[in-house]
Amino acid sequence: MLGQGWTYKNTLAIEEDDSDLSDNFIVKTCQKFIPVTSSYCGDQFITKQNGVWKATPLLLTVAVIELSDIAFAVDSIPAVFGVTRDPFIVFTSNLFAILGLRSLYRLISEGMSDLEYLQPSIGVVLGFIGFKMILDYFGIHVSTEASLGVVATCLSAGVLLSLLTKSE
Template sequence: MGLASAVHQGGGIRISLNFHLRVASVSPTVQLPRWTGFRFSNHRVSLVHSEEERRASNSYADSQEKLQKSEAYASSVKTVAFWVCSAVAFGVGLGLKEGVGKASEFFAGYILEQSLSVDNLFVFVLIFKYFKVPPMYQNRVLSYGIAGAVFFRLSLILLGTATLQRFEAVNLLLAAVLLFSSFKLFSNDEDDTDLSDNFIVKTCRRFIPVTCVKYFGQATPLLLTVAVIELSDIAFAADSIPAVFGVTRDPFIVFSSNIFAILGLRSLYTLIAEGMADLEYLQPSIAVVLGFIGCKMILDFFGLHISTEASLGFVATSLSAGLLLSLAKKAD
């Protein structure tokens, strides 16, 4: 009997139960419970979710940064357009009140100052990179620099006007300065990106003790940067103000053309700071203009006068050619 068997012994019946237990052999490969697999699977999913969240966060930060840059760019375009339109309106009003000659002098001085300001912005870019100034503080530094530039340029214009009225031969000195600047721009083969040996930077470091303040792990001595910007603008004025004096002797026109060019400088910096390296032919065109005005001042000293209208046409043509050639080369 499989489960029970009957044994007859002495008339008695003894029932014996036989249980047969079968033990299945255990395979050496242990299969994990299903819930354990779900736990590991959920862990992998959580890691994937974390990675996706990190990417989404970075994407959102990048989109916000692009949006802020786009808004800053649009605001700068509006500001530059406002100051350009203001300068044009001022020049037209000046022409209606004082005549076409005064308006031509103003526009010649304004275009000349604006072009020189664009060239000077390249130096400002190098200064900000050298001192590691974060973008959020660059506009503040430029605002301080513009405020100082208005004061210093007014002082230089008044001093230059008084000097030219008393000493006519100073024209030859100013012409020599312009010709020398033109020559330097043409023959500038040195690497100007390293400002460590720059005279202005070394002088400011020597006389201005600076405590470096950390912004995002980078040292940014703003006071020293402002000082370098101010002294650099004074050095630039040594070229630009004599150039405008080569167009007109009227201190009001010299000052007004300088001011209108300076007031839009901060917004203009935002527009072209990233693409200034592409304006390859702007510097040679400025060199041509400075050389022309230097020669004009020499001719004026010896009684050979070149009209303001002709000067305005030459300045506008030269600068436009340099800009168009730069854009054409960039397009290629």
């Protein structure tokens, strides 16, 4: 829990990291449009200082988190195009990713520490999707069913291998 004496530079640090995010592009852009106080005002997003309504660093933090969610969703579009060319599926999968991943973040972050082979399997999946896009450029099409099979196999293998080595 953050105390009242914390400045907004300290509060944007994630998991007690001493990173100074006051020079962050998103933070600077938000500060251009939204006047921000230098300290928290309890759990309020907006406060009145000297007769002027100002955002607290808590609101700025929420804005940064939301904008980073959008950046990650846009970043995942090529991966979705690796599976399908249907624009409806691409749009809805990214929409659901934005809406649902934050609620699963805690579960995923705690589970990732136990699954040591999941990250390499995700790397294999991303390599496969890149290779599939290169093949598609040269006119060789890999079916959606085959793509989903490779993705499911790689992720399942990473999870199972992690669980098997953990139990030993």
